[in-house]
Amino acid sequence: MELEIIDSISRLVSQSSKGDVHPVGIGDDAAIVRIRNQTVLMASDMLLDGVHFNVKSTPPYLIGRKALAVNLSDIAAMAGTPVACTVSLAIQRGLSSYWILEVMKGIKDLADQFEVAVVGGDTNYWDGPFSLNVSIVGNEHPKGSVLRSGASADDRIFVTGPLGGSISGKQFTFTPRVKEAQWLRDHFDITSMIDISDGLSTDLRHILKSSGVGAKLFRDRIPRNQTSTLNEASGLHDRQPRLCTIDEALTDGEDFELCFTLRPDDAVKIFDFAPRHQVQIFEIGSVTSSVASLMFDDGTAIESRGYQHR
Amino acid sequence: MELEIIDSISRLVSQSSKGDVHPVGIGDDAAIVRIRNQTVLMASDMLLDGVHFNVKSTPPYLIGRKALAVNLSDIAAMAGTPVACTVSLAIQRGLSSYWILEVMKGIKDLADQFEVAVVGGDTNYWDGPFSLNVSIVGNEHPKGSVLRSGASADDRIFVTGPLGGSISGKQFTFTPRVKEAQWLRDHFDITSMIDISDGLSTDLRHILKSSGVGAKLFRDRIPRNQTSTLNEASGLHDRQPRLCTIDEALTDGEDFELCFTLRPDDAVKIFDFAPRHQVQIFEIGSVTSSVASLMFDDGTAIESRGYQHR
Structure with a gap:
């Protein structure tokens, strides 16, 4: 069921009236988006309590670190350079400010290490479990991005x-x-x-x-x-x-x-x-x-x- | 408490080693990110069940539509042109494929209307309430973005x-x-x-x-x-x-x-x-x-x- 819905979503969104905007699109590690005469890499990953980490046992610093790291990995898979990211938080009521700031420090330290700017985000409180989404933009490699589609026999x-x-x-x-x-x-x-x-x-x-x-x-x-x-x-x-x-x-x-x-x-x-x-x-x-x-x-x-x- | 944590996060992430990358940063409707010799607008919004919509009463098509619409509004507030977006889903187990595809149709129809490409995303299942995050990139207006900071007396x-x-x-x-x-x-x-x-x-x-x-x-x-x-x-x-x-x-x-x-x-x-x-x-x-x-x-x-x- 989960794989089917992903396929259905891919089919739906690929029926684009603007095909030239995204020469790669939903199927690769990051999308290549054309903005004016240039291209930008774009990726997004959501991390959820109980799926990708556990609020009760995972240090918050490492939750934040991972949320950015998986996005950096997406840009890496294209051979690109990460430039800037946004962070959206769904904070479960009752989590302390200290805990939340540790999450952000985990993001910030890794961002500094890779010279990525944290440029914005969205902070929300709710009664659901903690989750966060990091989206990233980056530069393509000067020689062009590496896609999944270029392998040939004997490689x-x-x-x-x-x-x-x-x-x-x-x-x-x-x-x-x-x-x-x-x-x-x-x-x-x-x-x-x-x-x-x-x-x-x-x-x-x-x-x-x-x-x-x-x-x-x-x-x-x-x-x-x-x-x-x-x-x-x-x-x-x-x-x-x-x-x-x-x-x-x-x-x-x-x-x-x-x-x-x-x-x-x-x-x-x-x-x-x-x-x-x-x-x-x-x-x-x-x-x-x-x-x-x-x-x-x-x-x-x-x-x-x-x-x-x- | 909620406003305090947002301030703390802003202070943390604004201590950037790469200040020239984001001439605007976290404080405006969208961030202006410098990529090579060009700038890109970037924004991100997360919508949560029970906060921004209600899974039991809001038509899924309208949930998807809103998730993109608030991002388009962020780009509008800079006088920019939206170009492409990514969609991350946290799907509560038990929601039907039909329901999820309605969410995506709400996104896709509005995206088509505004000539925005849906270029990627991240689909996850969990036991928490449904939530989604849309991130968007766009072009600055040729005359430059409109910030929050330019008002003066008598305007x-x-x-x-x-x-x-x-x-x-x-x-x-x-x-x-x-x-x-x-x-x-x-x-x-x-x-x-x-x-x-x-x-x-x-x-x-x-x-x-x-x-x-x-x-x-x-x-x-x-x-x-x-x-x-x-x-x-x-x-x-x-x-x-x-x-x-x-x-x-x-x-x-x-x-x-x-x-x-x-x-x-x-x-x-x-x-x-x-x-x-x-x-x-x-x-x-x-x-x-x-x-x-x-x-x-x-x-x-x-x-x-x-x-x-x-």
Whole structure:
């Protein structure tokens, strides 16, 4: 039902009388909006108590930080530069001013770090649970944005960091890959890119669908998080640190690493460059011509909601 | 408490390391964001069940329409042109797909009417009440935006329509004054402007504060709505149509008419021009040099939350 309504909404709003205004539109990480003779990137994310955080257990600073970080990640996935954001708050009556200001500090500190201006917003009180929306505008990369639709057969597939287990902390503390994406776009012709919010298997499928291709992943080369590392970041500790399973790495989501594709000749070169520039990259597979097919190198199909144990 | 937190947030986010990015910032109807060599208007509004509408009684189409309309009104108050918007939804589980699509149709139809593209969004399900956020970007007027800060003593004060009683229907059916604002800016040097969302007495005070001036209003010339007219628009009917009181006209809010100021010589000219262009205007008072003082022409003070009955 939830996926159906998103499709219905997409169909409705794409019946635009003003098609030239948004060359990309609703289907990519950020929209490209034409304003006079220039283009602007625009994205928006809403975070809800009980869904993306928990008012009772998540430090408010980290709630605010995450609300901006996921938007920065959207701009990063286009290889753009974030410029300014607005913040809308739905404040549950009874939450203290201190708590709310901590949320705003989490936003403000990350905004300063990425040189983003907080230019406006809307503050409301209600009896519903706390929620907030951050909207962001940014610059396109001088060489143009990277879309989801440019991958072709034989391209190599990369991710910018280990995946899985983000729920135990990294979802609140991740570094949006803005600088990494810009560095990648500066030096290579990235053919497609997306940020991993719903899990590698789901988000890679968006690239495959948009590009009309398939993919084969190296089962043993998908980088996986240590859950203990993640928990340390959030101030919580597992008794038994362990490596995420492949299934978790493919489906947990909220990793906010980038997944991107490169032509084979660029793929060879990137490993010479990236380490010198502190950009972490992992080659995890290659693009195939089998439309929408996602499998491991041993031929096992990867199901829509991720790897299914046999 | 609610006003205090808004002040605290404003102070926090205005400590920007990137002050040149937002020449206006959080204090006006829309922010002016510099992107490369150009500026973009940006605004954001969140609407909440039980605060701005009621899921049980408000037609979903009108909820969607209002969510975009208040943003269009923000752009209008700068005399700008809206270009594109994003829509974030927090959908309470149990609401039907039909209901949600009606919300989106309300947005889409108004967007088409104002040639605004719906370029993206974020659709979420939760157990909390329905809420939505619309963010908008727009073009500045070629002659520049109209701020709240440009009024000076002897300027005349105008509104674009009758005020009060909006809660009985007009809050959902109002026409955002985008075209009116552009026409005004095309032909006159509007010295300040704001849209009336919180009531004339509150919103005019924002102009007075930003401009460092005061105002005197003609008690008998403030245009007031007929409540029956409003109810007709929403499909509801009062048994006894009546004119809003002055108090209601000053404090009800959600009028979404524009309040603006003009130099005295322009104020004389405007009545020759406006009717021919179907722009409704009402002269309601004049600007004084008594900082932050708001009163009627008979000398009665208008209290902060509006006119107080003697």
